Amino acid sequence: xxxxxxxxxxxxxxYVLEDNMRCPSGVSYVLENRQVLKRTFPIVFNTMDVRPVxxxxxxxxxxxxxxxxxxVPDPTVVVLTPGIxxxxxxxxxxxxxxxxxxxxxxxxxxxDNGFVHMRTTRGFERVDVIYRRIDDDFLDPDCFRADSLLxxxxxxxxxxxxxxxxxxxxxxxxxxxxxxxxxxxxIIKYYLDQDSILQNVPTRICAEEEDRAYVLExxxxxxxxxxxxxxxxxxxxxxHSTEEExxxxxxxxxxxxxxxxxxxxGFQTKLNGVGVAIYETxxxxxxxxxxxxxxxx
Numbered sequence: 046x047x048x049x050x051x052x053x054x055x056x057x058x059x060y061v062l063e064d065n066m067r068c069p070s071g072v073s074y075v076l077e078n079r080q081v082l083k084r085t086f087p088i089v090f091n092t093m094d095v096r097p098v099x100x101x102x103x104x105x106x107x108x109x110x111x112x113x114x115x116x117v118p119d120p121t122v123v124v125l126t127p128g129i130x131x132x133x134x135x136x137x138x139x140x141x142x143x144x145x146x147x148x149x150x151x152x153x154x155x156x157d158n159g160f161v162h163m164r165t166t167r168g169f170e171r172v173d174v175i176y177r178r179i180d181d182d183f184l185d186p187d188c189f190r191a192d193s194l195l196x197x198x199x200x201x202x203x204x205x206x207x208x209x210x211x212x213x214x215x216x217x218x219x220x221x222x223x224x225x226x227x228x229x230x231x232i233i234k235y236y237l238d239q240d241s242i243l244q245n246v247p248t249r250i251c252a253e254e255e256d257r258a259y260v261l262e263x264x265x266x267x268x269x270x271x272x273x274x275x276x277x278x279x280x281x282x283x284x285h286s287t288e289e290e291x292x293x294x295x296x297x298x299x300x301x302x303x304x305x306x307x308x309x310x311g312f313q314t315k316l317n318g319v320g321v322a323i324y325e326t327x328x329x330x331x332x333x334x335x336x337x338x339x340x341x342x
Contacts, residue, residue, distance in 0.1 A: 067218035073136035102143035112210040120173035156199030223272040
């Protein structure tokens with residue numbers, strides 16, 4: 046599973062903002078928002094050819110079932126969550142419910158005789174596919190972080206033996222590394238001899254001297270993301286930053302020299318303008334529609 050963030054500029058062109066392949070999250074909000082929009086603007090959906098998204102849980106389940114070991118006729122799928130304190134717990138529980146599978150935590154699973162089992166009121170039940178929503182580091186204290194209480198001891202041994210499938214597979218996160226992102230169009234061209242269908246947002250890597258010099262001279266018009274962070278941490282949004290913030294950021298030369306940041310051109314400023322236009326248009330349409338129907342008091 047991959048979660049690709051797309052943006053559209055003022056000319057209507059779509060760009061790939063980033064790829065997410067570690068534990069991509071957010072589709073549950075798409076599904077819920079679609080339900081709200083259908084109730085709020087039923088006429089729009091009746092008169093326009095809007096493609097449905099309701100089947101996503103079924104497609105996801107079919108994909109997970111296809112990953113099961115070949116010799117399993119009726120695979121058991123579970124969603125592995127870090128627990129209720131996780132910010133994406135709503136999505137974990139939502140998808141498990143929509144797919145009709147069990148939502149489990151690490152303490153609910155145990156590896157016995159090389160197979161993964163789920164604790165139930167009827168005893169152990171074998172698990173064949175795990176849709177894991179836990180980062181690699183916490184999956185198995187025997188292989189990764191020894192202090193992890195979220196994963197399952199022995200899970201990686203069962204995985205390597207082909208007795209359980211993991212989605213996404215450990216290590217897939219390298220594909221959504223922010224430095225790798227900048228080279229994806231070149232990777233596609235090299236291996237497939239094709240041009241990418243969707244272009245990346247113009248990106249500069251500070252490991253390359255020319256890019257680094259350009260970035261330091263144009264911090265005020267750029268968005269800066271640390272390669273080893275996610276969720277917006279450590280970012281500098283140039284158009285909304287102060288001179289002091291930019292000066293402090295420019296001083297971390299050891300980080301820049303190591304190429305640990307990617308730099309997005311002033312393209313972000315254009316996207317912000319598109320967002321404002323959508324916001325104003327949306328509420329203008331909403332007010333006009335309600336007033337026309339005599340609903341404004």
